[in-house]
Amino acid sequence: MINILLDLKDFIVYDVFKKPLPEPPDFTLKHNFVLHKEKNGGSWMESKKYPGLIASGDSPEELREALLDSILTYFDVPRAYAKRLPDTLTLNLPNGKTILPPRPRPALFEIKVAIE
Secondary structure (H helix, E strand, O other), X not given: OHHHHHHHHHHHHHHHOOOOOOOOOOOOOOOOEEEEEOOOOOEEEEXXXXXXXXXXXXXXXXHHHHHHHHHHHHOOOOHHHHHHOOOOOOEEOOOOOEEOOOOOXXXXXXXXXXXX
């Protein structure tokens, strides 16, 4: 519920009232990580360059999503900016498998706001 309220607040502030988005920190989605396999089938990754930048998941797709969230959190990307950032993170695994971002889903509804 709190996420819905925060999304609504960001929509009103940045989309309706056109307040400029906070400046994002200088960061990139290109990093080298070490992959660790768990006995139960899950896995986790840690950054070689940035201590504490880790992510875990039960599937490669879940790991990719957790990794994107971890990168944005680690570099303190403002929520309003992160929500508008296109998901371009590609996860290249050591076995040669590539996990791409999910295809964008069609919008179920569209909100148009007119200010008179």
